[in-house]
Amino acid sequence: MVKVGIIGGTGYTGSELLRLLSRHPRVTIGAITSRAEAGRNVADLFPSLRGRCDLTFTDPEGEGVFAGCDVVMSATPNGIAMTHAPRLLAEGVRVIDIAADFRIRDIAVWEQWYGMKHACPGLVAEAVYGLPERHRAAIRKARLVANPGCYPTAVQLGFLPLVENGLVDLSSLMASAVSGTSGAGRGAHVPMLFAEAAESVKAYAVGGHRHQPEIAQGLAQMAGQPVEFVFVPHLVPMIRGIHATLYARLKDPSVDVQALYETRYRDEPFVDVLPAGGHPETRTVRGTNLCRIAVHRPKGTDKVVVLSAIDNLTKGASGQAVQNLNLMCGFAETEGLDEIALFP
Amino acid sequence: MVKVGIIGGTGYTGSELLRLLSRHPRVTIGAITSRAEAGRNVADLFPSLRGRCDLTFTDPEGEGVFAGCDVVMSATPNGIAMTHAPRLLAEGVRVIDIAADFRIRDIAVWEQWYGMKHACPGLVAEAVYGLPERHRAAIRKARLVANPGCYPTAVQLGFLPLVENGLVDLSSLMASAVSGTSGAGRGAHVPMLFAEAAESVKAYAVGGHRHQPEIAQGLAQMAGQPVEFVFVPHLVPMIRGIHATLYARLKDPSVDVQALYETRYRDEPFVDVLPAGGHPETRTVRGTNLCRIAVHRPKGTDKVVVLSAIDNLTKGASGQAVQNLNLMCGFAETEGLDEIALFP
Amino acid sequence: MVKVGIIGGTGYTGSELLRLLSRHPRVTIGAITSRAEAGRNVADLFPSLRGRCDLTFTDPEGEGVFAGCDVVMSATPNGIAMTHAPRLLAEGVRVIDIAADFRIRDIAVWEQWYGMKHACPGLVAEAVYGLPERHRAAIRKARLVANPGCYPTAVQLGFLPLVENGLVDLSSLMASAVSGTSGAGRGAHVPMLFAEAAESVKAYAVGGHRHQPEIAQGLAQMAGQPVEFVFVPHLVPMIRGIHATLYARLKDPSVDVQALYETRYRDEPFVDVLPAGGHPETRTVRGTNLCRIAVHRPKGTDKVVVLSAIDNLTKGASGQAVQNLNLMCGFAETEGLDEIALFP
Amino acid sequence: MVKVGIIGGTGYTGSELLRLLSRHPRVTIGAITSRAEAGRNVADLFPSLRGRCDLTFTDPEGEGVFAGCDVVMSATPNGIAMTHAPRLLAEGVRVIDIAADFRIRDIAVWEQWYGMKHACPGLVAEAVYGLPERHRAAIRKARLVANPGCYPTAVQLGFLPLVENGLVDLSSLMASAVSGTSGAGRGAHVPMLFAEAAESVKAYAVGGHRHQPEIAQGLAQMAGQPVEFVFVPHLVPMIRGIHATLYARLKDPSVDVQALYETRYRDEPFVDVLPAGGHPETRTVRGTNLCRIAVHRPKGTDKVVVLSAIDNLTKGASGQAVQNLNLMCGFAETEGLDEIALFP
Structure with missing residues (x-):
């Protein structure tokens, strides 16, 4: 089992990650953080998870919040993952950012479009763009994956x-x-x-x-x-x-x-x-x-x-992030991703 | 593995059954019939099943169409299951009717509301009403289950x-x-x-x-x-x-x-x-x-x-039918029914 | 022509009032106020009114904002109309409140449900509940109408x-x-x-x-x-x-x-x-x-x-308010209210 | 007042025409036909018209069904208007076809795309394409208008x-x-x-x-x-x-x-x-x-x-047809077309 941490799981990419990872046969969720919802049960915020997820949101600034996690997935707004990634990577934790912090190679272009200063421009070149159909081999070995936009x-x-x-x-x-x-x-x-x-x-x-x-x-x-x-x-x-x-x-x-x-x-x-x-x-x-x-x-x-x-939210965000997680961990690429769409 | 046949799987209860049974770990689908669509690929009619279900609709009147099936589930309009049930039961096949043919004990009441003559009134008394929260023990042993309405x-x-x-x-x-x-x-x-x-x-x-x-x-x-x-x-x-x-x-x-x-x-x-x-x-x-x-x-x-x-379509029809199937077959009641609702 | 003022027209009851009054053959809109949007064109906020309404939001606290208005209709959240009504009535302006300030006769009950102190409890007894099918005669003569909830x-x-x-x-x-x-x-x-x-x-x-x-x-x-x-x-x-x-x-x-x-x-x-x-x-x-x-x-x-x-928004709010306006002004009750619903 | 007949008013372009013409100040509806619904009240089929339209569908083959009509508007499926137009024009009735029978100049192209033989190819050249922003002058004088598609x-x-x-x-x-x-x-x-x-x-x-x-x-x-x-x-x-x-x-x-x-x-x-x-x-x-x-x-x-x-259904069909009607009859172009969109 791989232990996964989630940063900022109160939005839609967060709830989609929880839905997928709660049923993933080779993953346990080590921690899920939210500054605003710290202390609250996840299922209170996402009633579809009642009875299926008994996690509690924790403060992202807490000591050792991601201790023991192999991979941290960031489901925050843009501009947050880049403030966590350097420390996590330094601790040997691999990172998948579902937001846009590491997607654009040209720092000036990124700063212009996202309206802020990049916190760790040095990491951008290392980040692998997480489109498996283009970059599968590199994703397998990546420390830092920039999950594509929808x-x-x-x-x-x-x-x-x-x-x-x-x-x-x-x-x-x-x-x-x-x-x-x-x-x-x-x-x-x-x-x-x-x-x-x-x-x-x-x-x-x-x-x-x-x-x-x-x-x-x-x-x-x-x-x-x-x-x-x-x-x-x-x-x-x-x-x-x-x-x-x-x-x-x-x-x-x-x-x-x-x-x-x-x-x-x-x-x-x-x-x-x-x-x-x-x-x-x-x-x-x-x-x-x-x-x-x-x-x-x-x-x-x-x-x-x-x-x-x-x-x-799936191939366009959290599902692709799980696909990247599977590649990084050496799992079957489809593990935990075998849903069939509702019809109708 | 239990082998299941499906009568009349071209409607919404049929597609929902296919979605659930295609992923059920202890079930194989032996046959799925449709008079109108015989010979057509199931995935042509239900594109959400492309790559997940390679069955072809067969003619319900074909010789031995449900040969080897342990259970037959009927997802037809009202009035069809009652024409198949006597023969299937005689052949030792257990039957779950998702429509209304066996739900009403009083044949006169049934005939009034459904506007037709009942084809096998003698079987109605034997049918177990498939609401597990009321009739779990009887469902386990039933030959014929009348799945409740939505x-x-x-x-x-x-x-x-x-x-x-x-x-x-x-x-x-x-x-x-x-x-x-x-x-x-x-x-x-x-x-x-x-x-x-x-x-x-x-x-x-x-x-x-x-x-x-x-x-x-x-x-x-x-x-x-x-x-x-x-x-x-x-x-x-x-x-x-x-x-x-x-x-x-x-x-x-x-x-x-x-x-x-x-x-x-x-x-x-x-x-x-x-x-x-x-x-x-x-x-x-x-x-x-x-x-x-x-x-x-x-x-x-x-x-x-x-x-x-x-x-x-799930607890109100095909999901409850699978719950009843699990009970009849001695499986864990939740087998194949662990979906988490999309959010949002 | 009757001159009507609108307090707080930036919400849905406000836009519905504007839609109805813009085409009412016997009404001109004298002023429409909004603290937040003062100075902005109405059609900027409600693009469906482009080319049909050239009003600008004005500050509700401005001097003489409703000067010359015969009737003022309040489309604000609860608790605002009661702060304007005494002054308007004193100036001889009739008032229709589309919110709830004057609907409940028992002040204690109102204060409990609406969570605030009533600003002019003395006016509540005078207010006529604007359900024409019950109180048509009284509405015709009313100075202050409490338009019913939806x-x-x-x-x-x-x-x-x-x-x-x-x-x-x-x-x-x-x-x-x-x-x-x-x-x-x-x-x-x-x-x-x-x-x-x-x-x-x-x-x-x-x-x-x-x-x-x-x-x-x-x-x-x-x-x-x-x-x-x-x-x-x-x-x-x-x-x-x-x-x-x-x-x-x-x-x-x-x-x-x-x-x-x-x-x-x-x-x-x-x-x-x-x-x-x-x-x-x-x-x-x-x-x-x-x-x-x-x-x-x-x-x-x-x-x-x-x-x-x-x-x-129509019979449940602004349309009924216009019906009340018609009664108060002696117009045909259906004036400006002859819309046929879109189908489909 | 201009008297208008409607051919085949049971679909969505028909109900939209009825909505617009019922309130048009210079139009009376002389007759509305439907083979399938002949004898039925219009408001039974379109409950939004209850109390606003007391017409009854009549048989399109009836004797003198459009007697006295100045203009006939056809709201039928493709291929019907062309069977009525020659006779109506011969009787001095002007025609607006909301379907496609007269839109394509090249008869061979039309017959290929619409899969039928054209009933009156000789009239196609005379028909004016009813896009007023391009052909206003010609529409004013037209006997036969081909209303554009949506x-x-x-x-x-x-x-x-x-x-x-x-x-x-x-x-x-x-x-x-x-x-x-x-x-x-x-x-x-x-x-x-x-x-x-x-x-x-x-x-x-x-x-x-x-x-x-x-x-x-x-x-x-x-x-x-x-x-x-x-x-x-x-x-x-x-x-x-x-x-x-x-x-x-x-x-x-x-x-x-x-x-x-x-x-x-x-x-x-x-x-x-x-x-x-x-x-x-x-x-x-x-x-x-x-x-x-x-x-x-x-x-x-x-x-x-x-x-x-x-x-x-409006500018893309029946509204534009009324705009063309206004042009043909010398009315103000906006007559009966002053609706403001619901918001929200």
Whole structure:
């Protein structure tokens, strides 16, 4: 059994981690911290865990709070993990940050988008970007994993076979993606009220979203050169799920994109390429660690359209973090991640 | 391993059975039938099962379709199981009917409410009503189990401690319950369209709902005498979940109802009595086999209000059927039923 | 034209007032105040009003802010209107409070439920309870109207014919009601987030809800004696709408309740009694000032079930306030209230 | 008063027409037909119209059913209006078809996409495409108006200023659009059930959607040359609303697109260009005839992103049909179309 600590488990990525780890056959949760909720039973805050989790939140500043933990997973807002990571790593504890502190290589870019000074820029270069479909070998050996963002997971997995193989015009990359409201976290904000978000759709942050540079960095790394990537996120009335619709111009319209995707993802346990003509539905991945993908070639054009669906809290956050944990610990990659989506 | 056959698995109770049994550690699915979908892959109809279930629907009239099956579970509309049960039982196969064919003891009442002639009235007396919290011992030995309806499960578990103990005025029993739309099944009916059922609430069948006599029969059996029970079902804009609000007059207002419920359900694996003052939310039982209950005593009155929440497709249908299967097969009652509800 | 001022128009009752008054043919809006938003364009806060309302929020403490207004309508949280009413009335301005400051006659009861000291208890006796179907004549002449709460409107209109005529056992009154989330206002509270309130139902405040004493007072006034009234409110995943399911024991089960309701409400412009056997849907009253009602007599019992549906923000708040305004000003009662609900 | 007849008013475009025309100050409804519902009260089928519409459905084949009507509006499925139009026009009745029979100029293209033979190809050339922002003058004089589709309205209004002025690379046009489920009509189809469509998003018909050729035809007509247009429609869990996200490469990235849109739409009563940086929400146009548009220029690229939001049943269907009716009859263009969207 591996002993895992959780920093800041009061939000949605925290509750999702608890749901997954409570049933993980090779993990025990050593401690879960929250400054605001210290002393409170976890099941009081998350009633779905009544009878399944008898942990109590502890103060993150307490002495030896993560003593004996092999891995610490950080489910805090941005800017917190970087204040804990140096000490934990020094103590020999491996760290997975589900937030964004270690995702962007260029410190100046990170500081501009996240509006704060980085607390440990020296660690950023060491951090492994936790997208197993790209960096599996490095994740296995990593001390510090930067778990990808939700949109970046859906978009990068969708573009990956095309960009890795140099098949598309890198100035034509566009993603129009929609997300459920849980992507905004558990903070109490008026636009996320049911009465505001139900029965409506809107784009947001079209002028600049933090996931744009993260995705652009990943695509550039796959391509070996910079890319021009337009990103349009939208809010839709559902709790969980991201659906990304990707668009690019093919250099050679005769390439068999269906075969390309099937081949690239054949051995991936969590990427499911639908048969030609398919349309992935977010409900079929809800609560699971799957990314379902379909590829289309609009008639009479040299364009390709890729559809990519994930659960933003599972493959887009805590599920992928558990997948990374499994890799780091030498477990089967699917351990504790065998959920089947509710239908309906 | 126990080999299970499924009759008519193309609806929502069928897909829920498949979800649960696909992960059940002591069950293999021997066959799943559908007249309409014979020959089709199960995962084509239920894309959430892609990669997790490689069964093909077979014709229910085929020769030896359930050969080797120990138990057959019927997930068909009402009136089908009764045409299969006699033959299956004769062949030594045990049967669980998730529909209503064997729930009502009085054949005339059944025929009136279900609008057809019963095909095997002689078997009704033998059928055990599959509410484990009332009939556990009999279920263990049953050849034929009549799995309770969704509303009847929520309402009977809510009233059970009061009625079993003779604590309430039996002419004062009322249940106002709401259900998600999956309770209406997968048939294509205009009132169940998203555009009709979203952003609205209505009561329905207040003049008479089939679950009224089923509940009245169960309460009368608990009480040892007839009861007067008013039932008002409602449709609300959610997919899964039943919330039943129960009302009764206490004979003795000084009784400690909280203690009564906690004691009665202390050892029940799937009934969770909330602390005093609680309000169960359907989302905390979604996809699980739990019934969460809270008890209230409105100030200045001799009334009791009980709140009872289940997932209509799990504890209200297929989950309870698996619980009954576990009892019949001598498995741990919770085997394959350890899901934690998604949050959020 | 009547000139109307609005106090505190930044919440949902405020935006609903603006929607209705912007199109009212006999009203001009003289001023709309908000401490927090003073100086901001109304349409910035409520983008649905872009191009239809060019008002700017003003400071409620400003000199002569309501100068020239004939009527001031208060759409603030509880406890604000009572600080403005004495001065406004002294200046000859009539006042409609959409919040609860003047609804409860017994000051001690009000102070207990609302947790504050009443600022002008002397005015409470003068205030007319703004339920036109009960108090039309008094509203016409009122200086100060206490607009009813949302649940109290649906429940009182539902019970009214039975209780006014002494037809029911006054110890048997029960209402199980569901509300959309807009009833909780525009405050940013975690339980009202889309990710928390969607795909779930729960009862709340079963131990005591502020609308219980308001309803009990109204029913007692109709009955001429105290009543025992149990109230169970629930939250459901919709934006607007209240559906109340009422239950009572008839003294004489042979009474023709359908005829009773049709007669009582024949001339009411905003109460629609459905044909026997009907089930009102909240969507059919959404955005309108209607209350649709159906009456049922469960077979084999001496009980009556009444179903009552309103839009909590229209007939349950701002629409009824405009109805009261029309009465006070001698306009046709339906002026500015002729909306037809969207379908679907 | 103008007398209007409605063919086939039992679907969602029919109920929306009834809602709008019932309150239109210069229109009376002469007749409304339905083969299936002949003899039934309109308000039985559409309970939101109880007390507001006392029409009865009549048989469309009846003698003189539209006698005395000045205009007939067809709200039927595709393929019906073309069987009525020749006779009506011959009788001097003007016709507005809300379906697709007269939208596509190229009969072969129409027959391929709609899978039937056109009944009156000779009339197609005469029909005026009812997008007032493009064809106002012609609509005024038209005998036969082809009301645009829902997606085509949102997408064409979004691209119009750019394409009319030759500012974009015509091989780079892409629209990713989402629609509420009412766009699929009132037919009872499993994928449109609440239990299937709620809490999920999917793209559909990416291999080919009937609105693609309609939009491509419109854009080509604006451009004066063929265009390459990729269209990706999606289904989202809401009842009403379309949000289209448009993407194109600017020939000259220095053009002031914000000013371009503000100028082009300055005098349009139903197009609202948001201030720079805006994001239109579908809820702000729900039930209204408005199209709200925002324009964005992603940093560091030569691309433009346009966001366009309409109500698919109002500006996307029946509202635009009433706008066309107003133009044809010489009424104020906004007559009967002054609804303000509910908020929330």
